[in-house]
Amino acid sequence: MDIAIIGASGYTGGDLIRLLLTHSDADVVAATSRKEDGQSIWKMHPNLKGLCELKFSNPGIGDIEADFVFLAVPHTVAMNYAGELKEKGIKTVDLSADYRLSKEIYEKTYGVEHKAYFEAPYGLPEIHREEIRKAGFVANPGCFPTGATLAAAPLAEKANTIIFDSKTGVSGAGANPSATNQYSNVADSLKAYKWTGHRHLAEMKQEIKGLGSKAVCHFTPHLLPVNRGILTTAHILLDEPMTTEEVSETYEKFYEKEFFVRMQDPVLASVRGSNFCDIAVEAENESTRVVAVSAIDNLVKGASGQAIQNMNIMCGYKETDGLLSAPIFP
Amino acid sequence: MDIAIIGASGYTGGDLIRLLLTHSDADVVAATSRKEDGQSIWKMHPNLKGLCELKFSNPGIGDIEADFVFLAVPHTVAMNYAGELKEKGIKTVDLSADYRLSKEIYEKTYGVEHKAYFEAPYGLPEIHREEIRKAGFVANPGCFPTGATLAAAPLAEKANTIIFDSKTGVSGAGANPSATNQYSNVADSLKAYKWTGHRHLAEMKQEIKGLGSKAVCHFTPHLLPVNRGILTTAHILLDEPMTTEEVSETYEKFYEKEFFVRMQDPVLASVRGSNFCDIAVEAENESTRVVAVSAIDNLVKGASGQAIQNMNIMCGYKETDGLLSAPIFP
Amino acid sequence: MDIAIIGASGYTGGDLIRLLLTHSDADVVAATSRKEDGQSIWKMHPNLKGLCELKFSNPGIGDIEADFVFLAVPHTVAMNYAGELKEKGIKTVDLSADYRLSKEIYEKTYGVEHKAYFEAPYGLPEIHREEIRKAGFVANPGCFPTGATLAAAPLAEKANTIIFDSKTGVSGAGANPSATNQYSNVADSLKAYKWTGHRHLAEMKQEIKGLGSKAVCHFTPHLLPVNRGILTTAHILLDEPMTTEEVSETYEKFYEKEFFVRMQDPVLASVRGSNFCDIAVEAENESTRVVAVSAIDNLVKGASGQAIQNMNIMCGYKETDGLLSAPIFP
Amino acid sequence: MDIAIIGASGYTGGDLIRLLLTHSDADVVAATSRKEDGQSIWKMHPNLKGLCELKFSNPGIGDIEADFVFLAVPHTVAMNYAGELKEKGIKTVDLSADYRLSKEIYEKTYGVEHKAYFEAPYGLPEIHREEIRKAGFVANPGCFPTGATLAAAPLAEKANTIIFDSKTGVSGAGANPSATNQYSNVADSLKAYKWTGHRHLAEMKQEIKGLGSKAVCHFTPHLLPVNRGILTTAHILLDEPMTTEEVSETYEKFYEKEFFVRMQDPVLASVRGSNFCDIAVEAENESTRVVAVSAIDNLVKGASGQAIQNMNIMCGYKETDGLLSAPIFP
Missing domain, CATH: 3.40.50.720 (NAD(P)-binding Rossmann-like Domain)
Incomplete structure (x- = not known):
């Protein structure tokens, strides 16, 4: 092809x-x-x-x-x-x-x-695979919405409030030199940006709502001294408290057939260069808060890798074709 | 002396x-x-x-x-x-x-x-200066509670929920070699740790409550590839919505006499090596969420600098004595 | 197999x-x-x-x-x-x-x-491929000697002095936590180590001499705030001056059949995670000094990748089998 | 003033x-x-x-x-x-x-x-203090020549060849965004630049010659993923071999009255933000090579700090006035 x-x-x-x-x-x-x-x-x-x-x-x-x-x-x-x-x-x-x-x-x-x-179709295969399969044109999701939606999806229906606190590597700002990606403005530092008005929030709201959720969604991104990767910490406030065991089971089940979603401690270094999304989840004691964290490579699962995953689905290839090179760690 | x-x-x-x-x-x-x-x-x-x-x-x-x-x-x-x-x-x-x-x-x-x-007395001078002045023994605050409390204090009374999402540099893990501060486990990466059970939450709850707040507090820290610094993103859910102008004024007024709290875009690089705490605040449109972000040097305002600030207050020195070396940027 | x-x-x-x-x-x-x-x-x-x-x-x-x-x-x-x-x-x-x-x-x-x-046999295929092919047991080269030997080999016979000034990423110090790989001892910093007595010099001397060279070899390594990679700057003092054109041709010819040696500006980011060795060379005007620089991934061409390259040669596989995943940039 | x-x-x-x-x-x-x-x-x-x-x-x-x-x-x-x-x-x-x-x-x-x-006068106080004292206009040295000259000066007379292999932090490229200081072109990476033709070599030659040396000087700089600092590794080839003890004594004596030159293991982190130049030296066994390494902060001893040191000398202030803030480590 x-x-x-x-x-x-x-x-x-x-x-x-x-x-x-x-x-x-x-x-x-x-x-x-x-x-x-x-x-x-x-x-x-x-x-x-x-x-x-x-x-x-x-x-x-x-x-x-x-x-x-x-x-x-x-x-x-x-x-x-x-x-x-x-x-x-x-x-x-x-x-x-x-x-x-x-x-x-x-x-x-x-x-x-x-x-x-x-x-x-919105090209997040873990949510919209069947629509993607039939499509001739697919809209590949934004990098932040990919990590955020995958982090919250299994609990979306039970949540009333979700705060996505995301941290992205610098490659998200593109290759053209700018004050945003100037080395000394980023290295050995951290800042928040577009604290309340980032455009990607619209995608998160659409996807979370599409999962049958009534949750109010919020989003604040941060710029990390890292080349690649987005870690999204989803603070999920539930209607009723759950245990860590219950939420873990919910996630395991939700993603049990998903090759690219791995249930393990999400660390940017573990997904570097790959199409994986690593997720783990923990419920707070005596609280309705659940913390779900996802780690993706913003250029792969957050962009090019997911685009190829969509292509594979649209064209009948094995979904993992071209996406099996292992992450590089360290 | x-x-x-x-x-x-x-x-x-x-x-x-x-x-x-x-x-x-x-x-x-x-x-x-x-x-x-x-x-x-x-x-x-x-x-x-x-x-x-x-x-x-x-x-x-x-x-x-x-x-x-x-x-x-x-x-x-x-x-x-x-x-x-x-x-x-x-x-x-x-x-x-x-x-x-x-x-x-x-x-x-x-x-x-x-x-x-x-x-x-709890040695956060911006909140407890008068008790510190009279004390012979002062408990210097934890690094996370310092940044978190200062970020949320001006709105504490109006909040019902506060989620502190903090990001710390590696020096917080101490100088002794460990898996936590091993270079390749941290560099070009990010992870959350003690997602729901970090001990510093107890200090945050104590201080926020002490300010007359009924807010439920949550806290999740992350480990940054940065030597020094803590950026705390406080997602504050209010009972009633406020505008960015209103919350900014509230903060300006709360901290108007505080030398070490600067109202400006909080970036870790701007406080590196110094006792400053940089804070800014923004209200989300059509929402009760306010985002307040603070940046401190974890070893200075988060530890040694604040300890000297306390000493100065306890001993009648100028509060800034020994604390006027400017931050190093870049 | x-x-x-x-x-x-x-x-x-x-x-x-x-x-x-x-x-x-x-x-x-x-x-x-x-x-x-x-x-x-x-x-x-x-x-x-x-x-x-x-x-x-x-x-x-x-x-x-x-x-x-x-x-x-x-x-x-x-x-x-x-x-x-x-x-x-x-x-x-x-x-x-x-x-x-x-x-x-x-x-x-x-x-x-x-x-x-x-x-x-010393398992540097670009120099010893035929011995490796016949061998049942191959000694895989050290990481520094790989980058150093490849940088200097084409001019070895014409050199009287070669100073290898190498800079390595932290993964070369292994995964066990130690003062050497403690984050804050490395990040935003640089130091030289084993300035004159590093063991890898013995391999460099053996290989350069084996190429018919009489050159005196020196070696000083440095520890970079980088996960992977060794950049070796070979300062080569020749008996007779050459032009940049002449030395470039010499290198192009020497490596023209070598898949894993690429003649391009050597930058660690361009070889990250791969078995490539990028090399370029420049002669100083009015001088007998030539600067040859090589970039490798210390864990791949400097260790595991080269080991697989040797396995492929020893076992009759295509030499690139298992080694075609592209470097990850950025 | x-x-x-x-x-x-x-x-x-x-x-x-x-x-x-x-x-x-x-x-x-x-x-x-x-x-x-x-x-x-x-x-x-x-x-x-x-x-x-x-x-x-x-x-x-x-x-x-x-x-x-x-x-x-x-x-x-x-x-x-x-x-x-x-x-x-x-x-x-x-x-x-x-x-x-x-x-x-x-x-x-x-x-x-x-x-x-x-x-x-060339404003390197450790070499030209008396001329500076009498001057109304002083030319502040380049960042690389400062570190290089101080590294080699004590042995300049005994050397026949000096190769300065320098590694600089990104702030040397200025604050304006460019491909040179774009984060992902630098972070987790390393490259050499202006391998043989950097303009600062002219200053090094002038100063080394001015010290009575006949040595041929060479210079290659590299761009580090570091905010501040220049580490210069001077490979000094002597006419006659010396022991490490002898060269160390030579350096100790040469710099014994210099406040800003410290004889200790040169590491960029130890001079961060300060006017210090840390130097150490080692002679290679059975060789005429001596390795002298210097560490400076390129923006301080390599620029602004040295400029203030010169001002202090020109105006009769204590030479350390304004320059006593300690380096920030970590």
């Missing part, structure tokens, strides 16, 4: 190529970039030297010849391409935010008009 | 000496350590070479000759010394947990019998 | 298992550890949870049933097992130092008697 | 202000910045909030009213101001490169014409 990656010069583009190198059937035949047109892939992704001889190209969207497309362009840009890809019948995973929300909530959250809206 | 530091080979001992070097009147005349007896201070604290010619000593508690003592030994050890120091009338700040809580709560929290209990 | 790893609880053991998961034919059937006997592999290597269901075992060396053995035990321990493995005809790669040097130099360098000496 | 800092928005400007806060007599009365004109100092230097109420200003050079000026602008800019300051008789330390070298070598090294050349 021939794959095109639209917008391949960033970190998610690089990780799509890295992971697809181990896929049994998917060949990246086009990696587009306006800025890097004509350059070897490894000029931007030096880790891939010797493994991928492709060059960046810059075709018009109509000239893309591929069996499958990953849209790895920013939000508001993806919507320019989505319609044509859909019309041409090219299966697509969109890594932008453009098709994750209803039109109304998208426009309110992102403050722009959506010029080419249609409905697409 | 002659100062003795009991238990001076660890990080808090080192920072007591470092900071007292700039004090106008306090001279460290004894720095005790059983293990390092006879060694130069700089063997354990190489930063102090050339600035402090003292050697570690190992006197019996009865042989300590000093006007003021800092107890920088572990909990359950401090109680062995406290009584005698009090009897001899040597003013003391105890950096251990032994006198921070009521006897009952201490024994329940730490699972040991308290053999030498008496009441002592 | 059934693989046994003797001494599998450390970082090199973990990376052997991680990499062999992607090998087309090698199955790890035994992973031994005295301390962890009976524990699941993922208790020590949490990254491998869900990927490897093996438990640590603790058989006698005579009870090992395997077609191939990796000895991942410390030096002086490997020699206890080597003879029996050789007698039984089990092909083996020894990751310890016990068979890398001549008996005389080993005993002088390590200050112990070698009780079970025999000659074995 | 009134101080003006020309170009105060960068890291060296911030550290000048930070350190001068503890000076007994120097008051910063003007901190200029074109971009930040009118902003509070703490907007750029948040560590200084509450300690310094100054605002950035943007006066013409003729309008500067101060007793002493620190020029903290880039090279080629400083020369525009130097002449006028000299004429007006305002004592000045220039932190740029514009007056560190002879006109000829400056123009060759920096590839620009020097429009306003005059001779100024």
Whole structure:
């Protein structure tokens, strides 16, 4: 199967190529970039030297010849391409935010008009696998909502309040130099950002509600001195107290068939570079609070790996194909 | 004034000496350590070479000759010394947990019998300055409770639930090598620990309640790849919603006379090495949640600096004496 | 092919298992550890949870049933097992130092008697591939000598002095907590260690001399705040000056058939987790100095990856089998 | 004494202000910045909030009213101001490169014409204290040449070759975001840069030659995942071998009166935030190589601290005034 990656010069583009190198059937035949047109892939992704001889190209969207497309362009840009890809019948995973929300909530959250809206399944396989299987176009979830939703999903129905306190690595801010990813602004330090108004909250609310929950959701992200990874600490306030044993069983059962969700102490280092989401859960004594923590690699389960997982489901491959390289620890 | 530091080979001992070097009147005349007896201070604290010619000593508690003592030994050890120091009338700040809580709560929290209990003021000057001023023995607060209490205090009365989500640097785990502070278990990573049962929660509950609050308090700490610092994100659920303007004013007013509390975007790098606590606060739209975040250096405002601040208050020095070296950024 | 790893609880053991998961034919059937006997592999290597269901075992060396053995035990321990493995005809790669040097130099360098000496090829495939191919027992090189030898080999014959200034990540100090790998002794810092007397110098001298060089070799390592990787800056003083063009051509030619040596700007991040050795070279104007820099992952090309590369050569597999997972950047 | 800092928005400007806060007599009365004109100092230097109420200003050079000026602008800019300051008789330390070298070598090294050349002492007090004492204008050394010269000076006369292999923290690349200081390009990684052609080599050559040495000097810098600090490993090849005892004595004697040079194991963490230069030295057995390593904080002894040390000497203050805050470890 021939794959095109639209917008391949960033970190998610690089990780799509890295992971697809181990896929049994998917060949990246086009990696587009306006800025890097004509350059070897490894000029931007030096880790891939010797493994991928492709060059960046810059075709018009109509000239893309591929069996499958990953849209790895920013939000508001993806919507320019989505319609044509859909019309041409090219299966697509969109890594932008453009098709994750209803039109109304998208426009309110992102403050722009959506010029080419249609409905697409939300590409979180652990929740929406069957819709994804039938889809030609899937909206890949945001990095924070992936970790947050997986952390809270098994208890969503029993919760009245969920506070997601997330901590992300710097690669989430992209590869372009900025004050946000300037080394000395981050290293040996920590800060919160967008304390109450982060756009990803809309996805969390949609997914938690979709699970039949009435819980009020809150979200505050923090910027860690870490390359990759999101740890989400979900403080879940239940209607009725539960024991740690009860909540652990609930999670074990909820995820028992999920290869990529591992029930173990979530530590960023244990999922580095991989599509795993490690989760554990603990109930507080004499309290209705449960703490559920998830660890993902923001560029893999939070972006490129999940996109490939969605592709595998959409195209009938084994869901783990291309996603079996073990995390790197230490 | 002659100062003795009991238990001076660890990080808090080192920072007591470092900071007292700039004090106008306090001279460290004894720095005790059983293990390092006879060694130069700089063997354990190489930063102090050339600035402090003292050697570690190992006197019996009865042989300590000093006007003021800092107890920088572990909990359950401090109680062995406290009584005698009090009897001899040597003013003391105890950096251990032994006198921070009521006897009952201490024994329940730490699972040991308290053999030498008496009441002592809780040494958080921004809350208990007047009691500290009159005291001969002060219990220096824990690092987490310092950041947490300062973050939530101005809204304590209006809150019904407070979730403290704290992130600490590795120096909080002490200088002795362990799996907790092993480099590759921490670097480029993050994890939560003692998700629901951390002992410092007892101090937070005591202080928040002492401020007239009925709020239920929760606490989960995380271990950051950072040398120094604690960032505490306090998710405060109010009875009635407030605006960001209202909560900001509340905080500005609460702390307007406090030199060491700065109302600015809290970032660990901005307080590194100093006694400052940086705080900011934001109310969520259409919600009763307020997010208050505090940043401190765990070894300074969270331990040694606050201990010196207490000493200054107890002894009639300017409260900032020895505490004016600026934070180091970057 | 059934693989046994003797001494599998450390970082090199973990990376052997991680990499062999992607090998087309090698199955790890035994992973031994005295301390962890009976524990699941993922208790020590949490990254491998869900990927490897093996438990640590603790058989006698005579009870090992395997077609191939990796000895991942410390030096002086490997020699206890080597003879029996050789007698039984089990092909083996020894990751310890016990068979890398001549008996005389080993005993002088390590200050112990070698009780079970025999000659074995030095497992640096780029230099000794043909000897390795025929061998039943191969001595896997040290991490520093791998990076150093590859950096200098193409110019060895023309050099009179080579100074290897190496910088290693912390994982080189092993997984056991110690002052060396204590976070705050390493993070946001740097130091040199064993400035003149590091044991690995003996391997560098042996290999450089073996390439027909008369060069005097020097070596100083440094400890980086980095998980994985060794960057070696080889300051090579030539008899006669060369241009950057000439030395680059020399290197390109020397390594033109080597998959794992990539001629590109060596940066630790570009080889993270992989078996690649990135090298570049530059000649100083008006000088006989050439600077050659190599970057490897100390646990992969510097240990486990190279061991698998040797296994592949010894057993007739494709040399890259199990070693094609791309480096993780960022 | 009134101080003006020309170009105060960068890291060296911030550290000048930070350190001068503890000076007994120097008051910063003007901190200029074109971009930040009118902003509070703490907007750029948040560590200084509450300690310094100054605002950035943007006066013409003729309008500067101060007793002493620190020029903290880039090279080629400083020369525009130097002449006028000299004429007006305002004592000045220039932190740029514009007056560190002879006109000829400056123009060759920096590839620009020097429009306003005059001779100024090279502000390395440990070597040029007497010239500095008499000067009205001092050229503050580069960060790398400071660490390198101090590491090699005591043996300069006996050396025939010196290779300076330096490793710098990221703050050396300035506060403006760029690919060089982008977090994920640096963190958990290492690379060499300007392997043979770094401009600072000219200063090293000048100073080593000035000490009566005939040694050929080489220099390669590396970029560390560290905020502050330069570790320089000087590989010194002597004409005749010496013992470690002999070289240590030579260093002890050379620096015996120097407060800011400490003979102890050089580790970046031990000098963090301070004006110290830690040095140790070791001779290799059966070799003419000596390894001398120095550790400095690049922003302090490598820039702002040394500038204040020079000011103190030029103005008759105690040389340590404003420079006694202890390094922060951990």
